[in-house]
Amino acid sequence: MLTANNGDIASFVRELNRFECRLSVTDKIWDIVMPIDGGRWTCIAVQKYRDTYYLHGSDRKLATLEYTAGQDLRTADAAWSMSGAFDTETSMRRWKELIAHARKWLTRVTRDWMQANRLVEFEYPLSLRLGTVPGRIVRELVPDIYDIARELGARKTRQVIDLVESGQFLGGSATEVETMTANRYFEYCRIAYIAAARKEDKVDKTLSGRAMYERYADRRDEGLLAIDSDSETEFADWLDGRHPKRTQGGHPWEIKRGGNTTHIDLSVYRPRYSSDKGYIIELSGESFSRMVETLKMLLTIKAAGMPISIANPEGVRHRLVGSDQIGIVPEDEYLHRANQQFDKRDRVFDVMHLSDLGRKKRKILPFIRWQPLPVLMPKR
Numbered sequence: 001m002l003t004a005n006n007g008d009i010a011s012f013v014r015e016l017n018r019f020e021c022r023l024s025v026t027d028k029i030w031d032i033v034m035p036i037d038g039g040r041w042t043c044i045a046v047q048k049y050r051d052t053y054y055l056h057g058s059d060r061k062l063a064t065l066e067y068t069a070g071q072d073l074r075t076a077d078a079a080w081s082m083s084g085a086f087d088t089e090t091s092m093r094r095w096k097e098l099i100a101h102a103r104k105w106l107t108r109v110t111r112d113w114m115q116a117n118r119l120v121e122f123e124y125p126l127s128l129r130l131g132t133v134p135g136r137i138v139r140e141l142v143p144d145i146y147d148i149a150r151e152l153g154a155r156k157t158r159q160v161i162d163l164v165e166s167g168q169f170l171g172g173s174a175t176e177v178e179t180m181t182a183n184r185y186f187e188y189c190r191i192a193y194i195a196a197a198r199k200e201d202k203v204d205k206t207l208s209g210r211a212m213y214e215r216y217a218d219r220r221d222e223g224l225l226a227i228d229s230d231s232e233t234e235f236a237d238w239l240d241g242r243h244p245k246r247t248q249g250g251h252p253w254e255i256k257r258g259g260n261t262t263h264i265d266l267s268v269y270r271p272r273y274s275s276d277k278g279y280i281i282e283l284s285g286e287s288f289s290r291m292v293e294t295l296k297m298l299l300t301i302k303a304a305g306m307p308i309s310i311a312n313p314e315g316v317r318h319r320l321v322g323s324d325q326i327g328i329v330p331e332d333e334y335l336h337r338a339n340q341q342f343d344k345r346d347r348v349f350d351v352m353h354l355s356d357l358g359r360k361k362r363k364i365l366p367f368i369r370w371q372p373l374p375v376l377m378p379k380r
Helices: 008-016 078-083 088-111 113-123 135-141 148-152 154-165 182-195 209-216 232-239 291-303 313-321 354-367
Strands: 022-024 027-035 041-049 052-057 065-068 131-134 254-256 264-269 279-284 325-329 348-353
Touching: 008 041, 008 065, 008 088, 027 088, 027 113, 041 088, 052 088, 065 088, 088 113, 131 135, 131 354, 135 313, 135 325, 135 354, 148 154, 148 291, 148 313, 154 291, 154 313, 182 209, 182 232, 182 254, 182 264, 182 279, 182 291, 209 254, 264 291, 279 291, 291 313, 313 348, 348 354
Parallel strands: 325 348
Antiparallel strands: 022 027, 027 041, 041 052, 052 065, 131 325, 254 264, 264 279
């Protein structure tokens, strides 16, 4: 097992400080892409925050290592280790192997850094790289992949596209109302539940909007159900945080339950910061698994003549017309929230592994734009 006393980690970070790093505010970060046994490759990132080094491995089963000179070496993921997500002993043993490989690689880079980085560019597997590919191309060539536009249907897809292109969600009477009550909000909910009902939802259409909200929403309503449902004043006070029955820590807008990124919100907020006039009602369900439901809600509420908006309308249009990008994520990484690794300008909402392209991979490869690999350089 690695210990601070045997000097392996101390020697490694001392050698690493002879190489250029990138900065994140004042943190120093070294990205090391290197070959290991059997022709395999891996990458590790070392981040220095003040006097502590954090070692992150690309292997998702590998705990993050934390090292401070003069202190015992330990895993930074203590809570995860206790939960059984990581085997601390195995992680420490694996880190010892990786640090040995890393020190050999640093020696090789020191001898000829250009040749070493050239090897990385030619030999590092595409399956471990990060890239983007036009969504329309993937959906055309891989028909089994989930397609929001196909699931929504051609007519409704065109309706949503036309709404976005006409500027319906840029503000004004199409998205704003002057007055609001809890019961009016619950009526929005009722329309939404019926419009997007799946077979497994078993929505009882005879219920009132309030009753549907009580049954199908997140249930942590922060006091919304406790106020006078017909009072404009009480709703305004509740929304603005002045009502005595307003609590915190709930999810009052989560009308369809799900995970952190897989639920649907129907939010009410003020059109302008620090204003107590008017309201915007906005739908949000950007997960690919909830977008069709969200758009069905949008169109039905719109058809009822009620002002409504949707989060990131431009992004919705990109996904429907196919001008979005699908992110290609390394095979050793989880897909959950992996789209957050990409710049917003990349228009990446959905991600996949290269292997998910199946037999069409060869046809799609020319369209993938790979993100550049880090170049490890000795200091001048």
